[in-house]
Amino acid sequence: MEGWVKLFRMLLNWEWYKVPYMVHLFIHLILKANHEPRKWQGIAIERGQLLTGRKVLSYETGISEQTIRTCLSRLKSTNEITIKSTSQYSIITICNYESYQEKKDEANHQINQHSNQRLTNDQPTINQPVTTNKNEKNNKNEKNSLFRQRFFSVLEIFYFKNFKNPIAVTNAFFNHYEGIGWKNARGLDIENVESVAENWSNKTTEGTNCPVPLLLKWKVMYDILKNNTDHYTQFLLLRPTKLENGNLFIRGEEKDIQSIEADKALLAVWKNALFMTFGKVNVQYEFEKTIAA
Incomplete structure (x- = not known):
């Protein structure tokens, strides 16, 4: 993404300003919101809106999904945003978006009014067309962002x-x-x-994620979760390693495991899915520093 947004100094007096995660997430939402209406897979995303989800926001910001959920709820409660959700995605609308992002013709008009500001080829006036290459780059970046979701x-x-x-x-x-x-x-x-x-074949890593019979059972459990909770993708961050003597060993980063354990409603759904798939098993966690590239 290219371009700019406005940040008023009155943000210093914002009620959430001293809460770092709130400021981080809110500015991220402003920067990611569409500056013009678009459609993606038939879904209309208007100016000042973004199609996203808690897991995507967590991935993009480095903030835990549980904290994302809390921050979004707070931003909604103080009318900074509105959220329209389905089981697959959320459309977040930035309230008063025009305060943060002016339309292109308004921005160019303001630039032209500053007579002491030297305009360069990188700052086109209203009568100076933007190069095709720059438009192509913007479109490419926006497509990358949409697909990353x-x-x-x-x-x-x-x-x-x-x-x-x-x-x-x-x-x-x-x-x-x-x-x-x-x-x-x-x-x-x-x-x-x-x-x-x-159809993608890749040799970035060799070997298998876990034993095939165990993975097939995990897929059964995952499909149960998929039909019963919006947070099913959280289990893609864990992996079963072995089932032995009634013990199911599961490996993942400590923060991801703690996130599941802290969500009592999700934990109850998971325990039920585990029982339906594996019968009575004792879950043993194996922590690792990272499973990412």
Whole structure:
């Protein structure tokens, strides 16, 4: 993304200003919001809106999903944003978006009024057309951003293809296609990310994610979660390693495991899915520093 947004000094008096995560997330939302209406897979996303989800926001900001949820609730309660959610995504609307992002013609008018400001080729006036290359770059960046919002749906595909490190493979997949402008082998625009991922072969990591029989059982459990909770993708950050003597060993980063354990409603759904799939088992966690690339 390119361009700019306005930040007023009155933000210093904002009630959430001393809460770092709130400021971080709110500015991130402003920067990610559409500056003009667009459609993505038939979904209309208006100016001042962004199509996203808690997991995507967590990935983009480095803030835990639980904290994202709390911050969004607070921003909604003070009328900074509105949220329209489905089981697959959320459309967040920045209230008073025009206060943060002026329209292009308004911005150019303000630039022209400053007689002592030297205009360069990088600052086109109203009568100076923007180069095609810059427009193409903006479109490419916006397409990258929209497709990145499908990160977890692609991760799910690679997870159950049993790559040893599905997160690394997912990142390699996005980096590859972002680099070539989301074109297929025939040079045509890619529209369906998941269909391309289904046919993706990658040697970023070798070996398998977990034993095949165990992965098949985990898939059964995952599908149960998929039908019963909006947070099912959280389990793509964990991986079962072995089932032995009634003990199911699960590996993942400590913060991801703690996030599941802290969500009592989610934990109850997971325990039920575990029992339906594996019967009575004792879960043993194996912490690791990172499973990402």
